Amino acid sequence: MRPSGTLGRLAIAIAVVACRDPRARGRTDVDAAPSAVSTSASTSASASASATLAADVISSASPTWTAREAGPPPTTTDGVDGAALRARTRDRLAMDASPVTVLQGEGPFELGRRICEAKVPRVAAATPVLIKPNLGGFEWFKDPKANGGDDGLRGRITQPEFVRGIIRCLKARGHAAITVAEGWGATHADFVRLARASGYDAMTHEEGVRLVAMDDDGVFDVEGDRPGKPLVVRGMEATHVPTLLLPKILAEHLDHGLFISAPKLKAHRFGVVSIAIKGMQGTVMLSDARPYFHQKWRTHRELGPALEKGKAGEPDARRAYVASLEVFAERMTDVLEIAAPHVVLAEGAPAMGGDGFGAQWPMTERVAVGGTNPVLVDRVGAELLGLWDSAALERELPGHRTSPLVEVAARRLGVAIARPSVDGAGAALLSERRPANLVGMAGFEIHEEGAGGYRTARAAALGDRAVEVDGKPDDPAWASAPRVAWDTDFAGRPTGTETAARFLWSKDALYILWELSGAGLDNSDRTRSTTEDRDALHEEDCVEMFLAPDPRARDRYFEVEVGPFGHFLDLAVSARKGDAGWSSKPTIATTRDAGGHRAVLEVALRAPDVLKALVPGARLPLGLFRMEGRAARRYLAWSPARTKTPDFHVPAAFGTLLIER
Numbered sequence: 001m002r003p004s005g006t007l008g009r010l011a012i013a014i015a016v017v018a019c020r021d022p023r024a025r026g027r028t029d030v031d032a033a034p035s036a037v038s039t040s041a042s043t044s045a046s047a048s049a050s051a052t053l054a055a056d057v058i059s060s061a062s063p064t065w066t067a068r069e070a071g072p073p074p075t076t077t078d079g080v081d082g083a084a085l086r087a088r089t090r091d092r093l094a095m096d097a098s099p100v101t102v103l104q105g106e107g108p109f110e111l112g113r114r115i116c117e118a119k120v121p122r123v124a125a126a127t128p129v130l131i132k133p134n135l136g137g138f139e140w141f142k143d144p145k146a147n148g149g150d151d152g153l154r155g156r157i158t159q160p161e162f163v164r165g166i167i168r169c170l171k172a173r174g175h176a177a178i179t180v181a182e183g184w185g186a187t188h189a190d191f192v193r194l195a196r197a198s199g200y201d202a203m204t205h206e207e208g209v210r211l212v213a214m215d216d217d218g219v220f221d222v223e224g225d226r227p228g229k230p231l232v233v234r235g236m237e238a239t240h241v242p243t244l245l246l247p248k249i250l251a252e253h254l255d256h257g258l259f260i261s262a263p264k265l266k267a268h269r270f271g272v273v274s275i276a277i278k279g280m281q282g283t284v285m286l287s288d289a290r291p292y293f294h295q296k297w298r299t300h301r302e303l304g305p306a307l308e309k310g311k312a313g314e315p316d317a318r319r320a321y322v323a324s325l326e327v328f329a330e331r332m333t334d335v336l337e338i339a340a341p342h343v344v345l346a347e348g349a350p351a352m353g354g355d356g357f358g359a360q361w362p363m364t365e366r367v368a369v370g371g372t373n374p375v376l377v378d379r380v381g382a383e384l385l386g387l388w389d390s391a392a393l394e395r396e397l398p399g400h401r402t403s404p405l406v407e408v409a410a411r412r413l414g415v416a417i418a419r420p421s422v423d424g425a426g427a428a429l430l431s432e433r434r435p436a437n438l439v440g441m442a443g444f445e446i447h448e449e450g451a452g453g454y455r456t457a458r459a460a461a462l463g464d465r466a467v468e469v470d471g472k473p474d475d476p477a478w479a480s481a482p483r484v485a486w487d488t489d490f491a492g493r494p495t496g497t498e499t500a501a502r503f504l505w506s507k508d509a510l511y512i513l514w515e516l517s518g519a520g521l522d523n524s525d526r527t528r529s530t531t532e533d534r535d536a537l538h539e540e541d542c543v544e545m546f547l548a549p550d551p552r553a554r555d556r557y558f559e560v561e562v563g564p565f566g567h568f569l570d571l572a573v574s575a576r577k578g579d580a581g582w583s584s585k586p587t588i589a590t591t592r593d594a595g596g597h598r599a600v601l602e603v604a605l606r607a608p609d610v611l612k613a614l615v616p617g618a619r620l621p622l623g624l625f626r627m628e629g630r631a632a633r634r635y636l637a638w639s640p641a642r643t644k645t646p647d648f649h650v651p652a653a654f655g656t657l658l659i660e661r
Contacts (some may be wrong), residue, residue: 079232080246085254086235086337093340093373094414100371100380102426107642108349111368112165112262115345118424119370120166123258125174130253131166132341133158133200134264136184136282137274139357141197146575150555153198155352155360155652158264160203162347162368166262167207180204181227181249183214183282185296214247214283215293230285230292233338240331241299245285245292250339261341265348265369265381269355269441270303270325272393272403275381276344276374280335299335300328303441310442321442322397322404329408336374336409344377345370351384353437359551360652361437361447364455364639366492367426375415378406380422384429386436386448393436396444447619447656455639455655457484457622459503459510459614467504467511471589471602477504478513484624484638490647492640499543499626499636505614505659509587514543514562514601516626521564521594523630530566530588533580537561537569538627543601544648546573546623547657549613554621554651558584558610564599566590576649583607614659622657623648 101118103111135157142152163180170178180200184191191213195201204211216228227249236242253259261276268274286295302324309317346369353361367384371377379402382388388402400407410417422430435448435456458481465477481502487495497518504511523541528534538544541564548557559578561569566589572582585606592599613620624638625648641650 079234080251080338082233082235082244082338085233085339089337089340090413093375096373097376097416097421098372099421099423100369100373100376101424102380102384102422102429103368103370103424104365104426104429106349106366108159108162108347108366109165109168111349111366112162112345112347113169114165115368115370116166116169119345119372120169120258120260120343121372122173126177127175128177128253128257129170129175129179129260130249130257131163131178131180131260131262132182132279132282133160133163133180133262134274134279134282135182135194135198135200137264137279137356138194141193150652151197153194155350155362156264156266156357157198158262158347159349160199162345162349163200163262164203164207166260166345167209171207178207178209179227179249180209180211181214181247183247183284183293185215185294212249214249215285216247216291228293230287232287236334236338239334240327241284241286241334243287243295244335244338245287246339247283247285250283254339258343259339259341261344261374263344263346264352265346265367265384266352266356267354267361267385267387267436267438269357269359269439270300271328271405272325272387272397272400272438272440273378273382273385273405274356275346275369275378276341277329277332277336277378277405277409278403280332280339283339284335299331300324302327307441318396318398318442322399325397326404326408329404332405333409333412337413340374343370343372344374346377346381348381348384351381353385355439355441359439360554361656362639362653365426365429366642367429369426373415375406375409375413375417376420378403379410379417379420380430382406384434385438386434387438390436390446392446392448393438396440396442396446447658455484456658457501457503457624457638457655458482458658458660459505460660461616462504462506462511467604469511469587469589469602469604471591471600473502473513473515473600473602478502480504481513486624486636486638488637488640490635490637490640490643492637492642495634495636497628497634497636499624499638501545501624501638503657507611507614509604509606510610510614512545512601512603512605514599514603516543516564516599516601516628517597518628519564519592519597519599520629521592521597521599523628524563524565524567526565528567530568533569534561534563534567535569537563537567540567541628542567542626544623544625544627546621546625546648546651546654547610547613548621548651548654549609551619551621554654557621557623557651557654558582558607560584560586560603560605562586562588562590562601562603564590564592564601573649584610616659616661618659620657620659621651621654623651623654 138156139152144151229248230245263279271278284296285292306320306324348367350362394401438446460481485500487498500515502513544561556574570584571578571580587604626636628634635646639655641653
């Protein structure tokens with residue numbers, strides 16, 4: 001259900017670094033906040049109870065736009081008092097040392113509902129609510145069938161089920177005027193496509209809430225309540241964003257509503273982390289040129305020249321890169337001062353290391369992080385991502401041991417970030433240092449190991465030792481190979497059936513030792529040959545290893561299946577299409593203990609393209625799986641994709657095989 005109105009056009013253009021995420025803040029005095037918006041328009045979140053149309057994925061905009069139709073500049077008659085908003089935000093955040101809550105262990109819907117219950121202040125049911133997910137920060141659209149199940153959005157944007165959980169929480173409190181809104185930067189047709197591909201169009205339609213875009217240039221929104229209309233922000237002359245404009249719908253909710261930021265918890269190639277502060281980029285419009293929403297790039301305009309210095313090998317390139325990030329942090333803090341969310345509810349189901357786009361290292365835990373102070377939420381989120389007090393980060397960004405976005409915002413807003421209060425069952429995750437996985441734009445990568453965080457297996461160097469492939473784990477070399485073990489199924493549920501694997505490598509082979517507990521040993525066709533590929537081996541008991549030789553192309557990997565009696569199938573997979581003509585050049589030996597329900601599978605792979613990938617220090621995407629049993633079939637996964645039905649071919653969920661030096 002949506003408010004009545006004309007389905008219009010929204011024009012938005014892609015920013016150079018398009019990645020939105022979160023925004024956040026929380027307070028209990030929402031209704032008592034002083035007015036900072038001098039407009040008499042009624043809030044655009046007030047939905048008509050009689051509305052019957054589908055979710056409004058646009059801002060009731062006019063059908064067409066060209067560069068010549070720039071439109072009138074925003075007027076000061078219905079602008080925003082920037083000084084009042086800044087004063088309110090500074091006072092609120094400087095005093096807000098309330099705990100950041102970390103929840104763990106459930107799917108996105110339940111995490112969204114529970115973190116909302118825990119952190120969203122209770123206000124009058126009539127209060128309009130604006131929820132801003134991270135919807136625009138993705139890697140453009142991909143055909144999942146041609147990209148190994150990757151649609152370009154998964155792992156980059158806030159999952160719609162997380163936002164649904166928030167909506168259900170708010171409805172239970174009696175809230176009816178709920179709007180989901182995001183600012184992006186593309187054409188209207190692309191925004192509609194994004195809303196549909198992401199699932200937000202269907203979700204908001206099912207929930208009867210409005211989905212709108214906050215982007216507008218003063219021309220598109222000429223009908224209805226014009227939620228994307230840009231308002232002048234007065235009093236910004238001395239800031240780093242003197243030309244900042246504020247979307248009308250956001251200004252109204254800051255003035256007399258409740259603004260919830262619902263970002264994706266992830267690492268980011270430029271901002272280091274993308275949570276609440278970085279997510280404010282989605283709200284930015286600047287009056288430097290038209291269309292106003294297409295000027296988001298100006299907040300990081302020094303980045304391009306800094307990257308060019310790096311390409312040219314200039315000695316001051318890294319210094320210029322760090323300086324561009326520092327001034328970006330200053331600008332985003334200016335934006336935060338104006339438009340700080342009342343609450344931040346960040347989705348980490350899973351949280352994502354990497355670069356925020358195609359380089360993805362999903363964390364093993366499913367978490368939600370919430371709080372009323374966006375700076376503190378970012379601080380705790382950075383620690384969960386392993387990017388707080390990081391010596392590795394300081395080596396790459398001299399002078400910074402966490403994201404400059406967090407450091408600058410904390411300094412300017414007077415927020416103490418050294419030891420924030422953290423509660424919730426997930427707080428225990430911070431009892432040990434978290435490992436970081438960050439791929440930066442300046443040509444550096446940080447990959448760490450540690451308790452929790454990321455699934456990492458290690459292949460020990462064989463050196464001058466030898467391994468006899470005989471199906472027995474008694475070669476001394478195996479004692480030096482770290483063991484990884486799991487009993488989880490494809491959805492991440494414990495099963496009690498343990499599988500373990502170890503890895504060794506040399507210039508001549510990659511060795512894998514599988515040790516299976518709870519093996520029935522009765523679901524194998526022993527009449528079939530063990531000297532050639534065994535079709536449909538996945539229908540019997542077997543283990544599977546997926547290994548991508550290039551971390552930049554996770555959807556291109558080798559698949560090697562092995563059964564407890566030595567049957568095998570190997571193929572090269574690209575975008576979910578298998579090439580059975582590829583051979584891993586395997587040597588396989590197995591032993592079994594029927595009484596103990598155990599089996600050992602020892603494998604050596606000698607394919608040239610596998611050996612080529614075995615470079616010391618390389619981190620190769622790795623999936624480890626097992627299928628066991630007949631009627632009570634178990635689909636076990638070391639790094640579960642947590643799909644609704646068994647699906648191992650989800651490269652974004654792979655762990656990592658570290659080739660040790």
